[in-house]
Amino acid sequence: MANKKQLDLLRQNVEGWNKLKKENPLINFDLSGTDLSGVDLSGANLRGVDLLGVNLNGAVLLGANLRGANLREADLREADLFGANLREASIYRADLSDADLNEANLTKGSIGGTIFGNNNLRNTTGLETIEHFDSSTIGTDTLQKSQGKIPLEFLRGCGLSDWEIASTKLYTPNLSNEEINMILYEIHDLRITRPIQISPLFISYSHADTSFVDALEKKLIEYGIRFWRDIHDAKAGRLETQVGRAIRHNPTVLLILSENSTKSDWVEHEVRLSRKLEKEIERDVLCPIALDESWKTCKWPERVMEQVTDYNILDFSKWEGDDEFDKAFDKLIQGLDLFYRK
Structure with a gap:
């Protein structure tokens, strides 16, 4: 159950929150189910915090430390996660539609049933190391914005077939006619030879x-x-x-x-x-x-x-x-x- 005092402190004073977190490393910080939509949490130390089902719609988490945080079923739509540390965070069944994941670090995070809609993943690090516990949704707008720069391991883990993964290369800008034809041949071969x-x-x-x-x-x-x-x-x-x-x-x-x-x-x-x-x-x-x-x-x-x-x-x-x-x-x-x- 969420701790109201902790929640109020975080909303009002990120520096004070960070100080409390540093001075009490053994305390379990619980913000599950709370509403932090639109709140500026830039630089907040949320490492290991329970954020299950939290509403972070439109929140600013610029450079925030979310390492090992529980973000299961969290609403992260339109959240600013530029440069955020999400290493080892659980993002199972979270909604990341329209979130800014530029330079965010997702190394060894865990996902499944997670929604990636209208995201640019070109400069998101650690995608190839993510643990997948179920398929996830990747919008065509995300594929388009990422311009073919999404790691193979990530796309496979999300549930895309090999021919679908090959087709994402078509979003690479400035392809020559020859390159397009080669990609189309690859898609054809994978479509008829893979299980x-x-x-x-x-x-x-x-x-x-x-x-x-x-x-x-x-x-x-x-x-x-x-x-x-x-x-x-x-x-x-x-x-x-x-x-x-x-x-x-x-x-x-x-x-x-x-x-x-x-x-x-x-x-x-x-x-x-x-x-x-x-x-x-x-x-x-x-x-x-x-x-x-x-x-x-x-x-x-x-x-x-x-x-x-x-x-x-x-x-x-x-x-x-x-x-x-x-x-x-x-x-x-x-x-x-x-x-x-x-």
């Missing part, structure tokens, strides 16, 4: 298995397959609701079974959600793969285990060997609920 996915993948895993998921991620990117990793390490918010929404938006759940994941309450929860969704949409949602055999003796409820073992569980136990990994991955591709051509 057409019925839905992106949602990867359910224990963070103790991050090394495997990192290797899997590289392979999925190589094959042009869109995916989102889970959001258990999110900084704040209603995780159960967010995970449920993510699975519904991406109803093909790649379940990583391991000694680590079978001890995870979250992974078990995702299995239950997936099975429930299968009944609703009347198609398979879960696609389990195993890094070891611990799932056979895990302590998940018997009912849940019976549901998991209904599937053909692919063996990735030898994933650290390149050849074995490739063989298992090929089988995975064949079994996924997507059309694939290479």
Whole structure:
């Protein structure tokens, strides 16, 4: 719950706020759900502050420090974020339409369901390092203003297909006829050779298995397959609701079974959600793969285990060997609920 004294101080005296913040590094500063629309917060130290659902419409955050801040579901429309530090900030389901992100630093921030409308991202730093927990919306006006200068990794993470990403190059100014034709040929080739996915993948895993998921991620990117990793390490918010929404938006759940994941309450929860969704949409949602055999003796409820073992569980136990990994991955591709051509 927002602290009224903190809120009043920030509105009236940014320097006084910054002094309070510096002198009390262990205090949790909570401004969630407050209205700061149009307020000049230039240079404000908002590092790590809870700004969940805050109204910052038209606020001036010139050079503000928002590192690690929780900006989930925040209204940042028309906000001036020129030179703002948004490193490691959570911007999940925030609206950044018409915001000035020139020279803003989004390194290792997290997004999903985030709206980028009418933004110039040419000089926004750290976009290629952002963590994506769901698809995001990028307006054609943003693509046009950015003039083809948006990192590939960012566009992929937002959910654009490879041919759509290639088409953004057409916004580059002063292209020659030859360059335009080359881009059009690239778009054509990608459109007919890349997979057409019925839905992106949602990867359910224990963070103790991050090394495997990192290797899997590289392979999925190589094959042009869109995916989102889970959001258990999110900084704040209603995780159960967010995970449920993510699975519904991406109803093909790649379940990583391991000694680590079978001890995870979250992974078990995702299995239950997936099975429930299968009944609703009347198609398979879960696609389990195993890094070891611990799932056979895990302590998940018997009912849940019976549901998991209904599937053909692919063996990735030898994933650290390149050849074995490739063989298992090929089988995975064949079994996924997507059309694939290479």
